Amino acid sequence: MNYLKQFTIILFVSFLGELLHIIVPLPIPASVYGLILMLLALCFGVLRLEQVKETADFLIEIMPVMFIPAAVGLLESWSALQPIFVPVVIITILTTVIVMGVTGQVTQFMIRKGKEGKKK
Amino acid sequence: MNAFFADFIFFGAILSLAAYEAGLLIKKKFKLAVLNPLLIATVCVMAVLLLLKVEYQHYQEGAKYISYLLTPATVCLAVPLYEQLELLKRNLKAVAGGITAGVLSSLISVFLLAKLFSLNHEQYVTLLPKSITTAIGMGISEELGGIQTITVAVIIVTGILGNVIAEFVCKIFRIEEPIAKGLALGTASHAIGTAKAMELGKIEGAMSSLAIAVAGLLTVIGASVFANLM
Numbered sequence: 001m002n003y004l005k006q007f008t009i010i011l012f013v014s015f016l017g018e019l020l021h022i023i024v025p026l027p028i029p030a031s032v033y034g035l036i037l038m039l040l041a042l043c044f045g046v047l048r049l050e051q052v053k054e055t056a057d058f059l060i061e062i063m064p065v066m067f068i069p070a071a072v073g074l075l076e077s078w079s080a081l082q083p084i085f086v087p088v089v090i091i092t093i094l095t096t097v098i099v100m101g102v103t104g105q106v107t108q109f110m111i112r113k114g115k116e117g118k119k120k
Numbered sequence: 121m122n123a124f125f126a127d128f129i130f131f132g133a134i135l136s137l138a139a140y141e142a143g144l145l146i147k148k149k150f151k152l153a154v155l156n157p158l159l160i161a162t163v164c165v166m167a168v169l170l171l172l173k174v175e176y177q178h179y180q181e182g183a184k185y186i187s188y189l190l191t192p193a194t195v196c197l198a199v200p201l202y203e204q205l206e207l208l209k210r211n212l213k214a215v216a217g218g219i220t221a222g223v224l225s226s227l228i229s230v231f232l233l234a235k236l237f238s239l240n241h242e243q244y245v246t247l248l249p250k251s252i253t254t255a256i257g258m259g260i261s262e263e264l265g266g267i268q269t270i271t272v273a274v275i276i277v278t279g280i281l282g283n284v285i286a287e288f289v290c291k292i293f294r295i296e297e298p299i300a301k302g303l304a305l306g307t308a309s310h311a312i313g314t315a316k317a318m319e320l321g322k323i324e325g326a327m328s329s330l331a332i333a334v335a336g337l338l339t340v341i342g343a344s345v346f347a348n349l350m
Contacts, residue, residue, distance in 0.1 A: 060199075091237070
């Protein structure tokens with residue numbers, strides 16, 4: 001278990017993600033490129049799971065903390081938000097519930113349909 | 121404004137971490153979904169900044185080192201995903217169908233509600249990428265001519281809201297399959313929702329991570345089509 005080595009690998013993949021973000025002219029962030037690269041590296045055996053596992057688990061565990069600064073940033077955008085505050089709040093609440101419900105229901109329906117199909 | 125805090129680079133980081141610890145303690149004590157550690161921490165930090173009259177910029181001096189880890193942490197989401205790869209392959213159709221349905225329902229519901237509230241084009245495209253991860257959402261908003269700061273604010277609020285109401289929504293809609301729960305969280309409320317999915321279980325967490333990437337990429341295409349509707 002070598003945390004520094006693992007962290008170096010993770011940062012290096014993040015860096016490759018940044019590189020792709022700069023080269024490819026699409027609004028896709030470095031983090032998503034990095035996620036895909038990391039997955040490919042693991043699938044194709046470029047990296048072994050134990051080369052990143054413990055540090056990855058740790059970073060994922062403390063992930064909620066990393067959103068605090070951005071969330072506190074709401075203080076700054078308040079003045080821009082104020083004029084359309086009520087519709088934005090209603091739209092945010094409704095769409096979040098709708099998207100969660102639809103995604104979950106559709107996935108569940110298809111999983112269960114697939115299981116039934118296999119039984120027959 | 122209080123200039124005293126301008127000189128510290130540890131203040132913002134300590135404040136954020138301590139507020140999160142407080143959030144964890146409060147959650148442990150009362151065990152209510154609304155008492156979400158991230159939500160509590162955010163409110164606490166805001167309260168401290170307002171009470172001590174600290175400028176956000178000065179808080180950011182220290183807090184930015186916490187945000188710095190966000191990209192590497194997102195990259196690490198590939199690890200639980202890799203561990204559940206077999207499960208993903210077995211349910212590929214359901215996963216693809218679920219995320220696509222979720223992304224479409226997001227775009228359609230934003231479109232209909234924007235019409236209902238007669239928002240203008242600028243406000244409409246600002247809200248279109250609200251369910252996806254901040255970095256992609258910001259890019260889409262900018263590309264389509266939206267107001268970036270509001271997009272970011274709405275994305276964060278959507279994330280926290282999704283994180284807080286997830287268990288409640290799953291109960292009402294009778295979503296019981298771990299894969300379905302994970303995808304629902306990731307598609308509706310991106311990485312902040314995924315933090316919740318990780319708490320629910322390994323499968324939920326992996327599926328939610330997958331949904332961040334796939335829903336984000338689908339929205340890049342979908343939002344540019346929907347932007348022309350209004």
